[in-house]
Amino acid sequence: MSNVPPFIDTWFAARGWAMHPHQHEMLERAGAPALLLIAPTGGGKTLAGFLPSLADLGPDPAPGLHTLYISPLKALTADIRRNLRAPVDEMGLSIRIEDRTGDTSHTQRRRQRADPPHILLTTPESLALMLSYEDAPRIFAGLKRVIVDEVHALAESKRGDQLMLGLARLAALCPGLSRVGLSATVEDPPAIGRFLAPAPKACEILQADPGPDPDIAMLETDAPPPWSGGGGRYAIPAILDEVRRHRTTLIFHNTRAQAEIFFHDLWLANDAGLPIGIHHGSLAREAREKVEAAMAEGALRAVVCTGSLDLGIDWGDVDLVIQVGAPKNVKRLVQRIGRANHRYNAPSKALLVPANRFEVVECVAALQAARAHDLDGDPRGPGPRDVLCQHILATAAAGPFDADALYDEVTTAGPYTTLTRPAFDACLDFAATGGYALRAYDRWQRLKRGPDGRWALRDPRAAKQIRMNLGTIVDTETLKVRMQRHRGGAPLGEVEEGFAATLTPGDTFLIGGQIVRYEGLREMTVEVTRSASATPKIATFMGTKFATSTQLSDRILTMFRQPDWPELPRHTAEWLALQRKVSRLPRRERLLIESFPHEGRAHTCVYGFAGRNAQQTLGLLLTQRMEAAGLAPLGFVATDYATLIWGLDPVTDPAPLLDGDNLREAFETWLAGNAVMKRTFRASAIVAGLIERNTPGRRKTGRQATFSSDILYDTLAKYDPGHLMLEITREEAMKGLVDFGRIEAMLARTKGRIDHVPLSRVTPLAAPLFLEPGRVPVTGTAEQRLIDEAAERLMAEAGLA
Known part of the structure; x- marks a missing residue:
């Protein structure tokens, strides 16, 4: 075609390839202000995104930054640099391609600021940092295109909100800038288009041929799955057989701890000595890069991994993906499936x-949804204000700004198009003074308004502090783990500070697939040696704990309406049939609640199918109301689909406990004094810049940060209950850790229609909950009653009663 430069045409021909229609289309639409390409994994999606840049740069490009590529993962930027370098060299183009992430050296970063490459590959955090420098207008002068890879993943988190604010800033610095979004899994293309580029620069959407449906099935195993747990150990013999039959297998897990345990068990069963690696975000960079290099060389037969390998990395030898544990989310399953067979x-x-x-049912529902191309995803709310507060501070670090101009700029970012001026002004006031209760303290007096009406830093030296604390990822504080110095001091990864505090010298734990022995803590580093122990502790790692999506829960409830289940294994179908016989199966439009005695306690099981966080919150709410009603609850446990509560007195009428009136108000009252609120406050206060994670020359420990945030929270709650940070905290707590919105949606869905089934014994569907870990005790009147009853029995035995 006429718009394809000869050097690109020649390269494709030399490879014996034909350009895909969507790659042609990307060149055709190179001048579009905003474009979202949805194309399957293996369809040359990333190359399609870069082709207009290569065409525009040509064989002899002028110096300066032309294209900015933004990815959610550091590993992905390195992979893209490798894969883009080959065609650029083979086309004979003198194009400089570099990446800039948290792993890039200080020297290289300084050089990139002074002399930017033609194509820079980076992450949202690094872009925010570059935009915070005074010379940002010079760095980005001449920028023509921004490519956002895996845009669907960024749209689901605060990192995406931060990135869109950054793109709004870039658009102001570089008028005419084109935006391109790339993704293989988008459930609502127009919504992602609005996120990437809201009107008036409406985003064009290009959908490539999706290609053939994936070949997905349940793994057949000799042993049935256990009644509870999440490790998949029972399936290791069958998984090893599959690894032997394929070139390279990715074995995905939902949590880092599960990946570590599974890798250890898999290695013990690996009698053939197959080369197997492990990869997750808490491992040291050196360990991750070693596995990535071995994968690229085809030297590994399998990698046990987590979300660290969910996205985009192109390893052509991967011909099988195994997902251990229900995927919880159809979009995530499709994304992971795409890692296999990049053709x-x-x-x-x-x-x-x-x-x-129970995950057998969930996996079948996920398979059906994937085959039906029915992706899940909840609509996004407005952009969070803690991210906006950080952006205002970062803008000030780059130099004085006009509030009117910044407001106009911010409201061109997709997540912030509905932001009102009073809400913006409240964030500006917070960034400038800390808000009403804190404005008397010098440390939060950060911005001042000059005679020209523009806002600037009170102390220019504060810019360094602001840059050191940029970013929206707030994980549990971690400590580095290294081999003892006399053993080489090699870095292994990191564990959560709370876990490290439980260790005493001699304790063993798993990290990076090996068992290590804790020797001591030196300069905020956990020092270890190798151990031959067979029973290690399980280290805790930061990382997301997924809840089953609303759409997947609905599919499961729809399955329950079937007369039988030929698609389920016999053992699972018989389990559900027995449940239907002795009680009922849950229904979408009604709320099933079972009551039965067990081991001298009254039990109540509520099948809400609202996801783990919401079911946990439901347990807190119901036990609170049971306590007020004098029902003496003792504790509860929650899963994605149910909450099991036990206590001294039976629940004869559950309807009043689930009355939606005043539920939110009662919950907010409870939440205000709860540790969940303080945890949420700490995270939002760090993002907003109220609490600093890092200060020059030292790193604040998690315990110090928590202590100072607790004091701040208590102070604001007492003296300034309407403070912006408390408003943000309430919003974040309700939708994040506690998922209160899904409880309200469940109550709206069932509209007071309750199927209360009193029974004489435990039901088949409730039985697995008794084996579930994570029981939450409830302290209240039941505790005193048990003490009084025990005292009476003792006195009677002594002849005193």
Whole structure:
């Protein structure tokens, strides 16, 4: 075609390839202000995003930054640099391609600011940092295109909100800038388009041929899944058989701890000595890069991994993906399936391994949804204000700004198009003074308004502090783990500070697939040696704990309406049939509640199917109301689909406990004094810049940060209950850790229609909950009653009663 430069045409011909229609289309639409490309994994999506840049730069490009590529993962930027370098060299183009992430050296970063490459590959955090420098207008002068890879993943988190604010800033610095979004899994293309580029620069959407459906199935195993748990150990013999039959297998897990445990068990069963690695975000960079290099060379037969390998990395030898544990989210399953067989018009192959009996049902529902191309995803709310507060401070670090101009700029960012001027002004006031209760303290007096009406830093030296604390990822504080110095001091990764505090010398734990022995803490580093112990502790790692999506829960409830279940294994179908016989199966439009005695306690099981966080919150709410009603609850446990409560007195009428009137108000009252609120406050206060994670020359420990945030929270709650940070905290707590919105949606869905089934014994569906870990005790009147009853029995035995 006429718009394809000869050097690109020649390169494709030399490879014996034909350009895909969507790659042609990307060149055709190179001048579009905003474009979202949805194309399957293996379809040359990333190359399609770069082709207009290569065409525009040509064989002899002028110096300066032309294209900015933004990815959610550091590993992905390195992979893209490798994969883009080959065609650029083979086309004979003198194009400089570099990446800039948290792993880039200080020297290289300074050089990139002074002399930017033609194509820079980076992350949202690094872009925010570059925009915070005074010379940002010079760095980005001449920038023509921004490519946002895996845009769907960024749209689901505060990192995406931060990035869109950054793109709004770039658009102001570089008029005419084109935006391109790339993704393989988008459930609502127009919504992602509005996120990437809201009107008036409406985002064009280009959908490529999706290619053949993936080849996905459940893994058949000799042993049935256990009734509870999440490890998938029972399936290891069958998984090893699959690893032997394939070139390279990715074995995904939902948590880092599960990945570590599974890798250890898999290695012990690996009698053939197959080369197997482990990869997750808490491992040291050196360990991750070693595994990535071995994968690229085809030297590994399998990698046990987590979300660290969810996105985009192109390893052509991967011909099988195994998902251990229910995927919880159809979009995530499709994304992971796409890691297998990076070839266009060739089906990806994947196997699902349910970790327990109920997950069999969830896995079947996920398979049906994936085959039906029914992706899940909840609509996004407005952009969070803690991210906006940080952006205002970062803008000030780059130099004085006009508030009117900044407001106009911010409201061109997709997540902030509905932001009102009073809400913006409240964030500006917070960034400038800390808000009403804190404005008397010098440390929060950060911005001042000059005679020209523009806002600037009170102390220019504060810019360094602001830059050191940029970013929206607030994980549990971690400590580095290294081999003892006399053993080489090699870095292994990191564990959560709370876990490290439980260790005493001699304790063993798993990290990076090996068992290590804790020797001591030196300069905020956990020092270890190798150990031959067979029973290590399980280290805790930061990382997301997924809840089953609303759409997947709905599919499961729809399955329950079937007369039988030929698609389920016999053991699971018989389990559900027995539940239907002795009680009922949950229904979408009604709320099933069972009551039964067990081991001298009254039990109540509420099948809300609202996800783990919401079911946990439901347990807190119901036990609070049971306590007020004198029902003496003792504790509860929650899963994605149910909450089991036990106590001294039976629940004869559950309706008043679930009355929606005043539920939110009562919950907010409870939440205000709860540790959940303080945890949420700390995270939002760090993002907003109220609390500093890092200060020059030292790193604040998690315990110090928590202590100072607790004092701040208590002070604001007492003296300034309407403070912006408390408003933000309430919003974040309700939708994040406690997922209160899904409880309200569940109550709206069932509209007071309750199926209360009193029974004489435990039901088949409730039984697995008794084996579930994470029981939450409730202290209240039940505790005193048990003490009084025990005292009476003792006195009677002594003849005193």
